[in-house]
Amino acid sequence: MKKYFLFALILSLFSCTNKDDKNQNSSEKTMVLPSVQLVIGIGEIIPENDIIEISSPVNGIVQKIYKNENDPLSTGSIILELDYQLEEAKLMEMVNQVTTQTAQIKVDQANVDDFEGKYDNAKTELRRLQNLLEKGAETQQNVDNAATDLHSYKANLDRLRASVLVSKSKLEETKASLKVAEIERDQKIIRSPVDGQLLELNVLIGSAVDLQNSIAKIKPEGSTISLCEIDELYANKIKMSQKAWVRNVGSLDTLSTGTVYFTSGFLKKKSLFTDVSGEKEDRLVRTIKIMLDHPENLLLNQRVECVVEITNP
Secondary structure (H helix, E strand, C coil): HHHHHHHHHHHHHHHHHHHHHHHHHHHHHHCCEEEEEEEEEEEEEEECCCCCCECCCCEEEEEEEECCCEEEEEECCCEEEEHHHHHHHHHHHHHHHHHHHHHHHHHHHHHHHHHHHHHHHHHHHHHHHHHHHHHCCCCHHHHHHHHHHHHHHHHHHHHHHHHHHHHHHHHHHHHHHHHHHHHHHHHHHCCCCCCEEEECCCCCCCCCCCCEEEEEEECCCEEHHHHEEECCCCCCHHHCCCCCEEEEECCCCCEEEEEEEEEECCCCECCCCCCCCCCCCCCCCEEEEEEEEECCCCCCCCCCEEEEEEECC
16 A cells, blocks of 8 residues: 555656646747847948049149148049149140141131132133134134133142141141140149048148059048948848947947948958958958948048847747
8 A cells, every 4th residue: 555655656746747847848938039149240431432542643743732631522623733834835835836727727718719719710711712712803822821821720729728628637636736735734633533522632732743652532422331341150141221230349339320231242351451460361251331320420441340130030
């Protein structure tokens, strides 16, 4: 009887334990919620249209500076001028040659008009003398002389017409040289290619400019974004329109919120801050762009951490 009671007690305890375990497992399953993950990458603050570096197409000496750093720029506005006295002199010489050649064409054309009248009169005179010769009222010698005069007028007229064509051709060549002179002069005038803001000016009045070196940096008009690199291990988790924010490296304070609006379709080697010691160069990254909601207090080229919110169902 005691053995039976002991067996029933053990069975009852085992049954309760199984029931509690099942209830606990069931409770745990119902408590599972969608998890939120954060993917973090290294990035920098840049203009959406990137920073434009301006170089001079020719060497020269800075003669005048029109804009200062942080000044607004419009397309075509002059930033600075190099000394262009020689180019200006060539330009004025070409302008004078165009004026002279234009006048020469007018003179040549006037000569043509004059000889066309003489030629027409000579033709009329020859016909008159020929009619008189047929009636016996004129000599053959006078008719021959009139024919010779007509031939001479025709030769001179052809020569003058050819002179007009030559003068017009020279005018076109001079105009082409004038255009070249204008281009050479304008290359010494450095203008802004876009609307934006002058971030940096690397020259002073009197300094030499080398066509291979940057002389200015411009921020084009447009939004400010964060360009980020995400490690290949998490690259597939990044999607368009995901919420994101940027913060200082090593800090939890949010500098600005934003939204992912671009994801590259391939992996590449790291290109941002690759000179930082300790970074692994053997891993690939995916480039993404985050449109920032409040970039007002951020500095261009500032290094940040990009945090992208990944929600898994």
